[in-house]
Amino acid sequence: DDSLETCGAGCTLSAGSRGLLQIEKTMGNQKETTTSTTWASPYYMMTCPGTQAMTTQSMTEADYDNITAEIQALYNSLPSTCTPTECPQADWAGCVLRMAGHDFMDYKDGQGGADGCVDLTDADNLGLAECLFTGEFGISIADAYQHFCQSVSLADFLVIAAEAVMSASRQHVTLEDSSRSTIDFKSSFKFGRTTAKTCEWAHGRLPNPENSCSAVQETFVESMGLTWGQAAALMGVHTLGRAQIANSGYNGWWSSALMSRKFNNDYYVSILAKGWGPEVAVAGNAQKNQWKRVDAGANETGLGKEMMLNTDLCLAFTMDDAGTVELDAATAASAECKCTWGVPVAVSTATTKYEEGRFCGSTNIPGSSNFRQQRAICCGEEFDGRSDAAIDCGLPIDPKGPAYESIKKFANNEDAWLRVFKAAWRTATGNGFSLRRLRS
Numbered sequence: 001d002d003s004l005e006t007c008g009a010g011c012t013l014s015a016g017s018r019g020l021l022q023i024e025k026t027m028g029n030q031k032e033t034t035t036s037t038t039w040a041s042p043y044y045m046m047t048c049p050g051t052q053a054m055t056t057q058s059m060t061e062a063d064y065d066n067i068t069a070e071i072q073a074l075y076n077s078l079p080s081t082c083t084p085t086e087c088p089q090a091d092w093a094g095c096v097l098r099m100a101g102h103d104f105m106d107y108k109d110g111q112g113g114a115d116g117c118v119d120l121t122d123a124d125n126l127g128l129a130e131c132l133f134t135g136e137f138g139i140s141i142a143d144a145y146q147h148f149c150q151s152v153s154l155a156d157f158l159v160i161a162a163e164a165v166m167s168a169s170r171q172h173v174t175l176e177d178s179s180r181s182t183i184d185f186k187s188s189f190k191f192g193r194t195t196a197k198t199c200e201w202a203h204g205r206l207p208n209p210e211n212s213c214s215a216v217q218e219t220f221v222e223s224m225g226l227t228w229g230q231a232a233a234l235m236g237v238h239t240l241g242r243a244q245i246a247n248s249g250y251n252g253w254w255s256s257a258l259m260s261r262k263f264n265n266d267y268y269v270s271i272l273a274k275g276w277g278p279e280v281a282v283a284g285n286a287q288k289n290q291w292k293r294v295d296a297g298a299n300e301t302g303l304g305k306e307m308m309l310n311t312d313l314c315l316a317f318t319m320d321d322a323g324t325v326e327l328d329a330a331t332a333a334s335a336e337c338k339c340t341w342g343v344p345v346a347v348s349t350a351t352t353k354y355e356e357g358r359f360c361g362s363t364n365i366p367g368s369s370n371f372r373q374q375r376a377i378c379c380g381e382e383f384d385g386r387s388d389a390a391i392d393c394g395l396p397i398d399p400k401g402p403a404y405e406s407i408k409k410f411a412n413n414e415d416a417w418l419r420v421f422k423a424a425w426r427t428a429t430g431n432g433f434s435l436r437r438l439r440s
């Protein structure tokens with residue numbers, strides 16, 4: 001939009017709703033206010049008291065620490081309490097992290113990546129403007145960016161902000177249990193991403209959850225160059241935050257509300273040690289189909305609504321025993337795939353170590369060959385009959401999703417997940433740039 005670049009003397013830009021800018025021009029004593037007609041990238045929406053750096057020229061570990069401290073101070077100013085429907089730290093951290101993810105998921109053929117550019121008017125990006133600059137619970141990362149914007153590119157800043165909220169969310173885990181590993185992003189962080197002012201081509205590049213593992217393959221494996229194991233590791237970010245009808249049209253936390261402010265391997269434990277059934281046409285919208293928790297531990301009023309997308313569960317499960325038909329909530333029930341669950345023996349370490357001994361919500365875990373009772377606690381008491389194996393999505397003893405082995409490993413061994421996650425994060429945030437290490 002030319003009006004943005006030509007906004008010179010007597011002209012001020014301010015963030016309007018989502019990606020549209022308010023342009024205020026003063027000529028003599030005449031003031032004229034207009035709204036940009038095309039969307040403007042976050043570069044224009046994040047105010048900077050001086051000239052915004054397009055590429056970071058040099059950066060030290062202390063610079064990284066200063067940015068982290070400011071982001072974490074914002075995060076820590078929010079209440080740490082969670083109810084089944086409200087968890088401000090989870091929502092804010094989720095938004096900041098999703099921004100980074102939506103930024104780097106548009107990488108393809110050398111174009112895009114973590115360049116700080118997303119179209120905030122795109123339906124896929126609803127809800128991101130809030131934690132970026134309009135204020136979610138009254139705060140946004142723009143409050144911190146203005147202190148660094150003259151030397152640090154927005155593209156680098158968004159990656160550091162995401163790392164800061166993951167680290168803060170990880171601290172809730174390590175403070176509760178000192179045997180859990182801390183996470184260190186700084187030692188492998190590299191700077192030098194150039195902020196892009198426009199990225200119209202990004203439209204349609206974000207994976208559509210309805211498209212299940214085909215979407216994961218296209219975006220993560222083919223465009224971003226990750227292995228299936230790394231794609232599965234990266235998706236563990238869904239441990240934080242939730243989906244909201246007002247944003248994406250989907251609805252719920254990926255685990256209990258309380259767990260959703262903790263950066264841990266709960267996502268993987270939830271995939272394999274809980275039972276999930278299709279929820280078709282979420283809030284009456286036929287375009288939105290997801291999975292909801294249906295096992296003995298499901299407790300929407302007490303724990304919050306727990307959900308998964310096709311793109312999450314497809315990593316481990318398929319519709320059929322042979323693994324040729326990818327998971328799809330919209331058609332699952334009619335294809336006799338009414339419940340995804342895996343046998344308890346596959347997650348025995350996970351249930352003891354991370355789920356307080358619970359499998360599908362129950363501490364009374366049926367014996368290893370008692371599939372009927374296992375199915376009953378995972379899928380519902382009505383499915384305890386001999387012929388009910390027909391409702392399983394694939395074989396619970398041998399799920400055939402393309403990343404099943406990784407999901408199983410990450411559920412049972414959090415350190416294994418953290419290792420692969422860090423490598424996947426480095427690739428995802430580095431694609432398309434040549435970067436430099438921080439100076440000490």
Ligand code: HEM
Pocket residue numbers: 090091092093094095097098100101102105126127207208209215216234235237238240241242243244245247248249250309311
């Ligand atoms: C196949 C890939 C992915 C799909 C289909 C997907 C889809 C979604 C959807 C539909 C939501 C709900 C948004 C809302 O209603 O507010 C969401 C939330 C979220 N996504 Fe993803 N996502 C994917 C990958 C990623 C990646 C790679 C990241 C990495 C940083 C990420 C981070 C998040 C976070 C943190 C949230 C929670 C947002 C909040 O609480 O505000 N996602 N995702």
